[in-house]
Amino acid sequence: MTNTSVDLAKIFRFHVEASAPSGTADLLPALLGPFRDASRVRFAYPLFLGPEPPCLSLFDTLQEAAQAAFGDGDRGRILKDNLPRVERFVRQSLASGQVPAGELLAKAGESLATELGLDEANDGKLRDDYAAMMAHIAPNSQLLGYGPDAAHYLLIWAAQKQVSAARQTFRTHAEVLIRRLRDILKVDSHLSADMRGADALKGAMGKGEQFLNAGTLSNIIGKSRGSKPLDAERHQRIDTILKRLETWLATNEPILAVVHGEGEAAEWAKGLDVTAHGDPCAQAIVRFDEGAARLAKAIGAFHVGQLEVNNSFNAERHANLLNNYDWRAFSKEELQLLTPVIAIESGERLAGPGLAALSQLICSGRPIQVVVKVQPLNLSDEAFQLQLGYLGISFRQAFVQQSSAARPNHLQEGFLTAxxxxxxxxxxxxxxxxxxxxxxxxxxxxxxxxxxHPFFRYDPEAGSSWAERLVFDGNPQPETDWPIHEMVEGAINGSGTCLPFTFADFAMLDPGLAGHYLVLDETPETVIPIVDWLGLGQGEALRHVPYVWAMNANNEMQKVAVSRAMAFACRDHLAFWQTLQELAGINNQYANAAAESARQAVLEEAEAEKAALVATHTEEIERIRNEEADEAMGRLTAVLLEQDLGALVAGPSTRAAPAATPAAPADAAAEAEPDAAPEPEAEEDDMAFDEPYIDSMLCTSCNDCLNLNSLLFVYDDNKQAVIGDVSAGTFEELVRAAEACPSRCIHPGAPQNAGESNLDALVERAKPFN
Structure with a gap:
């Protein structure tokens, strides 16, 4: 067995068994090799969380503050030029978590001044400029570093902004309603009978009671003859409304409630209403119902209170509002008053026993937010085939987003929408x-x-069609199977090369999957790029091994064979990606078929219209040809009747032939011989048939003859061809033009230049057109 055969057998054995030896741990995907040291890579974090969305990167925030403080001129130039130093200090100080922005930025300013070491004058100016810039940084803002809990911090921030604004609006309206209801009770107290009694009048007169007899005054005033006091039932109802509204306003409802699994730390949720439970989704339903019941009493009281102040309460229609109001009757604005309940789940739990509770939660319609983190790298049979986002879409009634804290704007927009x-x-x-x-x-x-981990958002409230509900933004090169990028500078033999970035490339980042990659010393013909392997049929794929490009610690490009398990996982992720593409209207076979059908219909319609135009044009040419033939025959008949052959060419203006005379005697004929008929004139008339001409009325202005010789053929005022300068062309050009003319209206006549070559053949070719 040759060495090549041995190596190939080794490669196939690895491909099937995923038994690569150690030594590939230092490999990175070729496209990511130059980013092994990410210290100089700028990305969105740290994030600046201000009073209002959206969140911004710290560098953008600093630039906006400096622009607001100093404008576009040279003011604050030293500070403007050194803003990257401030950003670097904050990033190094805040690896993860959330801190007050003012405190950390103040430390960054001190660090900047120390690092620059300016003279006293410039140092003072720098500090003044820094303080001026900080005046444009919103107070109570936060800085968020990138870490495992970055998404949770973003959700808390979004919920706090949303709920706080809604509750403040409701508080304002409720306080106004409370005052109006109290005014009603106050008026009623003055209308009650007791206010006109002796004891009530005595208390109301104060020191004046020594001058008046309260009993006598009460008898004189008598009972009220105007408005009647409230009946006891209405008075009790208003008291209940006031009590419920004031109780809810006085209760410090939590801004956010978090339910997470048992034994899972939630440092990011400190200060919130946090519950640990074995089934977070089930417990989140309980927590939501408790808060909704408290709010329903306040909302029901608010609606009945509005009816009372407008004197519109109808016992038959509105009796149940006060005691039987439910969260399902809440308006969209009222739902914003609820404490948002967040269930923190894991992909493993939802793939198993937690799926039933998730289904119940979603189908119940309760606006609870379920946050689940999934491992993008997992080749187990149970894990990599389950797509929770796709499963969520199948419920049809839930808002679903698949996103990442690495793209905070995309994630934040989804949180706010939900x-x-x-x-x-x-x-x-x-x-x-x-x-x-x-x-x-x-x-x-x-x-x-x-x-x-492709991005998408599914929002049932966005519309009735898939195009409105499904948002596919945020994915790189969404129209292709795999993104294709050019290698950056710094890679040996790699710069300028364009490579696809597949799931197999990404999986190389997990050290636990190193056994699925084998560095190749040689590349047999049966070892092919993984993109080509994915395009093979099942039988062909079994006879080939896929490879990807990698880069070692020395920045050297290497081909790396991929195990069958990894290749199958790559195919599975590609299939899911193509499913999402079709749902988003990209490479959708139904849409493509409809577009092709519409294109064919347009082409057929155009062909039919073209055929109709050609037929109409042919009929018009035939009609004109027939009319011209009839007219020519009429002229010929007139000429023959008049015995004037010249009319065939010149028409009615041609000189008429002399009338026939009786035969003269022979002598007279002999004497008259010198005065015989003028043969030269007859010869000139005969030559008139040899001159080229064009039936201009039949010309279709096709330009064929003018393209051949624009001096020999010219257009008249009607843009129809006539003979121009005969001497500027050849008899061959006349014949070729006659043969090419679609309406056959060019008549070459006879050769004008007897010395032209090949005349005999040209005359034969001209006969059909003369």
Whole structure:
């Protein structure tokens, strides 16, 4: 057996068994090799969380503050030029978590001044400029570093902004209603009978009672003859309304409630209403119902109170509002008053026993947000085939987003949309992998690039069609199977090369999957790029081994064979990606078939219209030809009757032939011989048939003759061809033009130049047209 055969057998054995030896741990996907050191890579974090969405990167925030403080001129130039130093200090100080922005930025300013070491004057100016810039940083803002809990912090921030604004609006309206209801009770107290009694009058007169007899005054005033006091039932109802509204306003309802699994730490949820439970989705339903019941009493009281102040309460129609109001009757605005309940789940639990509770939660319609992190790299039979985001879409009634904290704007937009909605929300986020050699932010971005964790949002409230409900934004090169990128500078033998980034490339970032990759010293013909392997049929695929490009620690490009299990996982992720593409209207076979059908219909219609135009044009040419033939025959008949052969060419203006005379005697004829008929004139008339001419009325202005010789053939005022300068062309050009003319209206006549070559053949060719 040759060495090549041995190597090929080794490659196929590895491909089937995924038994690569150790030594590939330092490999990175070729496209990511230059980013092994990510210290100089700028990305969105740290995030600046201000009073209002959207969140911004710290650098953008600093630039906006500096622009507001100093404008476009040279003011603050030293500070403007050194804003990247401020950003670098904050990033190094805030690896993860959330801190007050003012405190950390103040430390960054001190660090900047120390690092620059300016003279006293410039140092003072720098500090003044920094303070001026900080005056444009919103107070009570936060800085968020990228870490495992970044998505949770973003959700808390979005919920706080949403709920706080809604509750403040409701508080304002409720306080106004409370005052109006109290005014009603106050008026009623003055209308009651007791206010006109002796004891009530005595208390109301104060020191004046020594001058008046309260009993006598009460008898004089008598009972009220105007408005009647409230009946006891209405008075009790208003008292209940006031009590419920004031109780809810006085209760410090939590801004957010979190339910997570038992034994799972939730450092990011400190200060919130946190519950640990073995089944977070089931417990989240309980927690939601408790808060909804409290709010329903306040909302029901608010509606009945509005009816009371407008004197519109009808016992038969509105009796149940006060005691039987339910969250299902809440308006969209009223739902925003509820404490958002967040269930923190894991992909493993929802793939198993937690799926039933998730289904119950979503189908119940309760606007609870379920946040689940899934591992983008998992080749187990149970894990990699389950797509929770796709499963969420199948419920049809839930808001579903698949996103990542690595793209905070995309994630934040999904959170805000879900919190503003009236349905349950399922948020499938990309989890981190321990031990990856790449920066976590780059790892999450690679999951997106490798189609391991594609982005999408499904919002049933956005419309009735898929095009309105499904949003496919945020995915790189969404029209292709795999993103294709050019290698950056710095790679040996790699710069300028364009490579696809597949799931197999992304999976190389997990050290636990190193056994699925084998470095190749040689590349047999049966070892092919994985993109080509994915396009093979099942039988052909079994006879080939796929490979991807990798880069080692020395920045050297290497071909790496891929195991069959990894290749199958790559195919599975590609199939899911293509399903999402079709749902989003990209490469959709139904849409393509409809477009092709419409294109064929347009082509057939155009062909039919073209055929109709050609037929009409042919009929018109035939009609004109027949009319011209009839006219020519008429002229010929007139000429023959008049014995004037010249009319065949010149028409009615040609000189008429002399009339016939009686035969003269022979002598007279002999004497008259010198005066015989003028043969030269007859010869000139005969030559008139040899001159070229064009039946201009038949000309279709096709330009064929003018393209051949624009001096020999010219257009008249009607843009129809006539003979121009005969001497500027040849008899051959006349014959060729006659043969090419679609309406056969060119008549070459006889050769004008007897010395022209090949005349005999040209005359024969001209006969059909003369």
């Amino acid at each position: 919190l503003r909605g009236t349905r349950a929300g399922l948020h499938v986020l990309c989890a981190e992998t321990d031990g990856t050699p790449l920066d976590p932010w780059l790892f999450a971005g690679a999951a997106l690039e490798g189609r391991a």
